[in-house]
Amino acid sequence: MSVINDTKAILVGMWTTWKHIFGPSVTVQYPEEKRIPSPRYRARIVLTRDPDGGERCVACYLCSAACPVDCISMQSAEQENGRRYALWFRINFSRCIFCGLCAEACPTMAIQMTPDYEICNRDIMNLLYEKEDLLIDGCGKAPDYNFYHHAGIGVTQPRGAGDEERPPVDVRSLLP
Amino acid sequence: MTIDLIDIALVAGKIGLIFLVILGLAAYLVLAERKLLAYIQERLGPNRAGPWGMLQPLADGIKLITKEDVKPAGADKWLFYLAPAMAAIPAIMIFAVIPFGPPITLFGREVGQQVVDINVGLLFFIAFSSIAVYGVALGGWASNSKYALLGSIRGLAQLISYEITMGLSLVPVVMLARSFQLSEIVAAQQSCWFIVYQPLAFIIFLISIFAECKRIPFDLPEAEGELVAGFHTEYSGLRFGLFFVGEYINVIVLGGLAATFFLGGWHGPLLPPVVWFLIKVLAFAFLFIWVRGTLPRLRYDQLMHFGWKVLTPLALVNILATGWFIVLKG
Numbered sequence: 001m002s003v004i005n006d007t008k009a010i011l012v013g014m015w016t017t018w019k020h021i022f023g024p025s026v027t028v029q030y031p032e033e034k035r036i037p038s039p040r041y042r043a044r045i046v047l048t049r050d051p052d053g054g055e056r057c058v059a060c061y062l063c064s065a066a067c068p069v070d071c072i073s074m075q076s077a078e079q080e081n082g083r084r085y086a087l088w089f090r091i092n093f094s095r096c097i098f099c100g101l102c103a104e105a106c107p108t109m110a111i112q113m114t115p116d117y118e119i120c121n122r123d124i125m126n127l128l129y130e131k132e133d134l135l136i137d138g139c140g141k142a143p144d145y146n147f148y149h150h151a152g153i154g155v156t157q158p159r160g161a162g163d164e165e166r167p168p169v170d171v172r173s174l175l176p
Numbered sequence: 177m178t179i180d181l182i183d184i185a186l187v188a189g190k191i192g193l194i195f196l197v198i199l200g201l202a203a204y205l206v207l208a209e210r211k212l213l214a215y216i217q218e219r220l221g222p223n224r225a226g227p228w229g230m231l232q233p234l235a236d237g238i239k240l241i242t243k244e245d246v247k248p249a250g251a252d253k254w255l256f257y258l259a260p261a262m263a264a265i266p267a268i269m270i271f272a273v274i275p276f277g278p279p280i281t282l283f284g285r286e287v288g289q290q291v292v293d294i295n296v297g298l299l300f301f302i303a304f305s306s307i308a309v310y311g312v313a314l315g316g317w318a319s320n321s322k323y324a325l326l327g328s329i330r331g332l333a334q335l336i337s338y339e340i341t342m343g344l345s346l347v348p349v350v351m352l353a354r355s356f357q358l359s360e361i362v363a364a365q366q367s368c369w370f371i372v373y374q375p376l377a378f379i380i381f382l383i384s385i386f387a388e389c390k391r392i393p394f395d396l397p398e399a400e401g402e403l404v405a406g407f408h409t410e411y412s413g414l415r416f417g418l419f420f421v422g423e424y425i426n427v428i429v430l431g432g433l434a435a436t437f438f439l440g441g442w443h444g445p446l447l448p449p450v451v452w453f454l455i456k457v458l459a460f461a462f463l464f465i466w467v468r469g470t471l472p473r474l475r476y477d478q479l480m481h482f483g484w485k486v487l488t489p490l491a492l493v494n495i496l497a498t499g500w501f502i503v504l505k506g
Contacts, residue, residue, distance in 0.1 A: 015471045017216045027220045083324065 041115035042100045045091055047131065048112055048140035055135070056110030056147060059086040063102035063111050071095035072111075083148075089131040094124050108147040112126055112140040186282065190291050194271055202424035203233035209424075209465045215255040216469035243413035246322055251410065255318035260408075260415045263311025264422030266304040267429055273297035274432045275359045277442050289442075289450070290359065297358035298350060302343055305388055308426070312390070312397055315419070316407035327406030330476060331397035336388055337483030338477060339395075342384035344491035345377045348498040349437050362441035369440040376494045378438045378482050385434060387479070389426035391464055393471040394479055397428045431460030 028035050037043070050056050057075030077087040101110050121127055139145070149163045161167075201343040207222065207229060214221030222229035249257055279291030294300060297300070309331055316328025350356060353364035354375060364370075371378045396405035408419045435441060435456035444452035 013470045014466065020218060021212065021215045023215075023218060025215070025220050026218050029220070029223075110284060 027103060037115040037117060039115060040113075041059060041117070042098045042103075042113040043117040044093070044114050044119050045096065045098075045102065045129075045134065046112055046114050046136045047089065047110055047134040048138060048139065048142075049141055050146040050148070051144060052146065053137075054148075055085055056108045057086050057089065058084045058108055058110070058147070059089075060084075060107060062105040063108060066101040066105035068099060068101060069095045069097055079157070086131060089134060091129045091134060093127040093129055109142040109145050110147075114140075182210075182285070186287055187291065190287075190289075191272075194291065195268070198268060198271060198425055198428055199421070201428055202421050203237070205427060205461055206236065206420070208461070209468070211461060212462070212465045213469050216466075218376040230344050237417070240414050241265060241418035245413040246410070248410045250320040251321070252318035254475050256410075257415070259315030259318060260411065260418035260422070261311070262314060263308055264418045267422050267425040268310040270301050270304045270429045271425075271432065273300050274429070274436055275362055275441060276432070278495045288359065293357060293359050296356045298346060298356045298361070302339075304357045305342075306335070306339060308422075311419070311422070314405045315411070316397075319410035321410050322459050323403045323405075323409045324407050327397045327399065327403045327409070330399070330403075331390070331407055333476070334394065334396055334479060336389070337480050338384045338387035338487075341380055341483055341487040341491050342388065344488065344495060345384060346437060347491075347495045348374050348377045351470075351495075351498050351502060358436055358441075362436055362443065363488035365440040366443055369438065369443075371438040374438065374494070374498070376490065377498075378434075380491050380494070381434060381437065383487065385430040386464070386467065387483075389423060389430055389464070391423075391427070392468040393474045395473060396476060396479060398462075399473060427461055427464050428457055431457040431464070434460055 023026050048056055057074075059074055060075065061076070064070075064072040064074060071092040072090070073092075074089040075087040076084055098113070100113050103113050108113075119127070151162065208301065210232075211221040222232045225231040225235045247253065252284065269497045272291040275288065275290040275293070279286050281287070312331035313328045316324040319325070349361060349370055352370060353361040355361060355364070361370075392398050396406075398408070400406070403409065408416055409420060427496060432453070435453065439456050442449035442453040443457075444455075447455070463492075
C-alpha cells in the first residue's frame with residue numbers, strides 16, 4: 001500500500017527532524033569561539049630563517065613563478081660573499097588564494113604556510129605584506145634544515161664542507 | 177438593544193488586545209521559526225540581538241521600516257500598494273470570530289471572549305480565507321514581473337484545489353455541532369473533542385490549512401528557488417513585511433481555527449481556558465514549523481492531483497459516513 005508507505009516515510013522524516021531539534025549544534029560562533037586549525041592549515045605566509053638566524057630565502061623566484069595568482073614579487077640581490085638574498089619581498093594577500101604552491105616550490109624551505117587565518121583588514125593596502133612583515137625569527141616547520149649545509153658550496157662555506165659531501169680529494173694522492 | 181459607552185469600550189478593548197497579541201505573536205513566531213529551523217539543521221539561529229535573539233523581531237521591524245519602498249516600473253500602482261493589505265487584513269479579521277475563552281463577567285455584564293459571535297462564523301472564516309488569496313493574486317499580477325505572476329497563478333490554482341476540501345472537511349463538524357456558530361462548536365466539544373469523532377476530517381483540514389497559509393510542503397506561490405520569492409518577488413520594505421507578517425498571522429489564526437473545530441477550542445483541564453487555547457495554537461504553530469523543517473515542496477500538479485483526486489472524494493465520503501452515523505444514532 002503506497003499510502004501506508006508514504007505516511008510512514010513522512011513520519012520517519014518528522015522523527016528524524018524531531019531528534020535533531022535536541023541535538024548539539026555544529027556552529028562555531030567565530031569571534032567568541034575560535035576553531036583551532038590543524039598545524040598544516042594553509043593561511044598567512046611567512047618567511048623563515050635557518051637555525052643560525054640567517055634568512056633562508058635565496059630569491060630564486062620559484063615561488064613567484066609557481067604562484068597561480070601572481071601575488072608574490074621580489075628583487076634578488078647578492079651579498080659580498082656571493083650569498084643571494086631578496087632585496088625586497090612582497091606578498092599581496094588580497095590576491096593570495098592560499099594554495100600553498102609557493103611553499104611547495106621553495107627549495108630552501110624559506111616560504112611556509114602558517115595556521116594564522118585572522119589577517120582580514122579594513123584597508124586593502126594593509127594586506128600588502130613586505131619582507132619585514134613576512135620574516136619571522138624561527139625556522140617554521142623544518143627546525144633543523146639549513147640550505148647552506150647542503151648546497152651553496154663555495155659561497156658560504158669551503159668546498160666539501162656540506163652535510164652530504166666528503167672533502168675534496170687531492171688527486172695527486174691517488175696516483176700509484 | 178441599547179449600545180452604551182462601556183459596550184463600545186469593551187469591544188474596542190478586545191479588538192486592540194487581540195491585535196496587539198496577534199501581531200506580537202506573529203513577530204515572535206518568525207523568531208521561533210528561525211530558531212527551530214536552525215535547531216533542526218544543527219545551527220544556532222539568530223542569537224545576536226538580545227539574549228537568545230529575543231530582540232530580533234524588533235531589529236527586523238526597524239530594518240523593514242527603514243528600507244526603501246520600491247515600486248517596479250510598469251507596475252499597477254494602486255493594486256501594487258493595496259495587495260499586501262489585502263493579504264494581511266483578512267487573515268487578522270478571521271480571528272474576530274474565534275472564541276478564546278468562555279464568556280466572563282466584566283462591569284456587571286457578560287462579555288464573550290471573542291470579538292463577535294456571529295451565527296455563521298464558520299462561513300465567515302471560509303469567505304475571508306478566500307478573500308486573502310486576492311492579495312496573492314493581485315500582488316503578483318500588479319508587480320509586472322513574470323516570477324510574481326507565476327507565483328500568483330499558482331496561488332489561484334492552489335486555492336481552487338484546497339479551498340473546497342477545506343470547506344468539505346468542516347461539514348462534519350457542523351453536522352456534529354448542529355451550528356455554524358464557533359462558540360456553539362466549542363461548546364459541543366465540552367465532553368469529547370471532535371478529533372475523536374472526525375480524525376479523517378481533521379487530517380484533511382490540517383493538510384488544507386497547510387495549503388491555505390502557503391507553507392511547505394504547499395508553498396508553491398512563493399517557491400523560493402523556482403520563482404525567486406513568488407508573488408512577493410517585487411515587494412520591499414514594509415509592504416513585503418506585511419505579506420510576511422500576514423503569513424504568520426495566518427498560521428496563528430488557522431492554528432486557532434483547527435483548535436476550535438477539532439481540539440475543543442479553549443476546553444481543557446486545570447489550566448485557565450485562554451492558556452489552553454494559546455497552548456493549542458502554539459502547538460499548531462510548532463507543527464507548521466516542524467513540517468517546514470522536514471518536508472520538501474510538492475510539485476504544482478501533485479498538489480492539484482492530491483487535492484482533487486484524493487482529498488475531495490475522501491472528504492465527501494467522510495460527510496456521507498458522518499450523516500449515516502448521525503441518522504442511525506437518531
